[in-house]
Amino acid sequence: MSVLTERAQNLIEEFELFDDWMDRYQHVIDLGKELAPIDESFRSSDYRIHGCQSQVWLQPGQEGANVQFRADSDAQITKGLIAILLRVVNDAPAHEVAGTDLAFLDQLELKEHLSPTRKNGLDAMIKQIRLYAGAMAARSSQSS
Amino acid sequence: MTEDGELDIEEFPILLNARTRLVALVHVSNSLGTINPVRRIITDAHGLGVPVLLDGAQATPHAPVNVQELDVDFYCLSSHKMFGPTGVGVLYGKAEHLEAMPPWQGGGDMIEEVSFTGTTFNEIPHKFEAGTPNIAGVIGMAAAADYLETLGWSWIKKQEQDLLGYATTQLSGIEGLRIIGTAPKKAAVLSFLVGATHPYDVGSVLDRLGIAVRTGHHCTQPLMKQYGIPGTVRASFAFYNTRPEIDRLAEGLRRAAQMLA
Numbered sequence: 001m002s003v004l005t006e007r008a009q010n011l012i013e014e015f016e017l018f019d020d021w022m023d024r025y026q027h028v029i030d031l032g033k034e035l036a037p038i039d040e041s042f043r044s045s046d047y048r049i050h051g052c053q054s055q056v057w058l059q060p061g062q063e064g065a066n067v068q069f070r071a072d073s074d075a076q077i078t079k080g081l082i083a084i085l086l087r088v089v090n091d092a093p094a095h096e097v098a099g100t101d102l103a104f105l106d107q108l109e110l111k112e113h114l115s116p117t118r119k120n121g122l123d124a125m126i127k128q129i130r131l132y133a134g135a136m137a138a139r140s141s142q143s144s
Numbered sequence: 145m146t147e148d149g150e151l152d153i154e155e156f157p158i159l160l161n162a163r164t165r166l167v168a169l170v171h172v173s174n175s176l177g178t179i180n181p182v183r184r185i186i187t188d189a190h191g192l193g194v195p196v197l198l199d200g201a202q203a204t205p206h207a208p209v210n211v212q213e214l215d216v217d218f219y220c221l222s223s224h225k226m227f228g229p230t231g232v233g234v235l236y237g238k239a240e241h242l243e244a245m246p247p248w249q250g251g252g253d254m255i256e257e258v259s260f261t262g263t264t265f266n267e268i269p270h271k272f273e274a275g276t277p278n279i280a281g282v283i284g285m286a287a288a289a290d291y292l293e294t295l296g297w298s299w300i301k302k303q304e305q306d307l308l309g310y311a312t313t314q315l316s317g318i319e320g321l322r323i324i325g326t327a328p329k330k331a332a333v334l335s336f337l338v339g340a341t342h343p344y345d346v347g348s349v350l351d352r353l354g355i356a357v358r359t360g361h362h363c364t365q366p367l368m369k370q371y372g373i374p375g376t377v378r379a380s381f382a383f384y385n386t387r388p389e390i391d392r393l394a395e396g397l398r399r400a401a402q403m404l405a
Contacts, residue, residue, distance in 0.1 A: 021352055022352075022399075022403065025348075025349065025352070025403060026403055029403060029404065053344050053359070053360055054342055054344045054345075054374075055374070074342055074374060075342035075344045075345050076341070076342065076345045076404055077344070077345050077348050078342075078344070078345075
């Protein structure tokens with residue numbers, strides 16, 4: 001089992017502990033509050049994810065072969081969803097992140113409650129994370 | 145614009161000059177609900193020979209509009225905002241303007257005669273109606289308009305103003321709730337923010353509770369910028385809404401505020 005699948009599985013089990021949607025939402029919101037802040041210089045249009053109704057900024061980073069993203073949003077539920085994504089991908093090898101579809105969010109019983117615009121925003125975030133990861137993996141393989 | 149969401153009407157004539165080709169504005173603000181003083185604007189603009197276009201998409205579901213009495217040059221509206229089918233609407237224009245305007249699209253029925261030496265276009269309105277029209281859509285829209293007429297405008301207005309007044313009172317009682325747009329003359333639209341929460345977060349919680357609101361900048365970013373806010377949550381009422389529904393909205397907002405605190 002890859003590290004990403006294992007982490008996703010843990011998250012799914014974590015979310016199964018909640019009986020109703022309100023508690024699941026609350027957990028998402030709380031996860032967002034724990035997200036590490038991004039550097040102010042990344043809060044610019046260059047790092048903004050388009051396709052979100054709220055504003056989302058993604059700060060790419062790398063530690064060795066592993067990705068290390070930071071992100072922020074002006075909306076709490078959005079920020080929580082990013083926190084969930086980053087919990088799965090951060091400290092994982094860039095080539096794995098680039099090569100995984102990250103569809104585990106479907107199983108958190110959250111996505112059905114997301115509006116189409118929010119789902120688009122989430123897909124845009126995943127796409128951007130995988131694009132960065134792909135570039136990082138390519139750079140690592142060139143330098144090694 | 146004033147803080148309560150009214151157009152600063154004293155400033156308006158100063159903005160017009162010899163280069164003004166057209167004054168285009170909303171009859172009723174989709175973001176704030178403000179009913180604009182269109183008679184005065186039309187009079188001022190006409191005084192300087194400037195034609196006026198009113199976007200009545202948010203006005204026609206709530207009140208009768210008499211374009212001739214308003215003396216407006218162009219008036220447009222959407223069928224789906226007044227309970228008709230989607231993808232169809234109305235653009236009214238004074239004959240003198242429509243005669244002067246060239247067709248914007250070519251196709252069947254908009255041409256009177258074609259030869260190698262020249263083309264004569266059909267008469268208005270046909271010269272603007274290229275190709276096969278949206279027949280079903282137009283018939284559906286007429287049925288919706290008839291339906292509104294059957295209900296009666298005075299009843300619709302009474303019903304909606306009652307809901308707006310009730311909602312304004314109920315929502316004002318929620319801690320931290322701020323109504324955006326408090327003009328004395330408003331259609332049944334209530335835009336607001338809850339404390340420091342993002343409109344989208346509030347909308348997501350309400351959505352989950354089965355309450356449909358619109359969130360975001362409502363395609364009026366300059367207005368949001370003026371208020372210094374990312375957007376609003378907007379509840380729109382029609383004659384079919386009820387006071388118990390507004391109670392549920394207030395209750396939902398209290399829950400959302402609690403979750404997002």
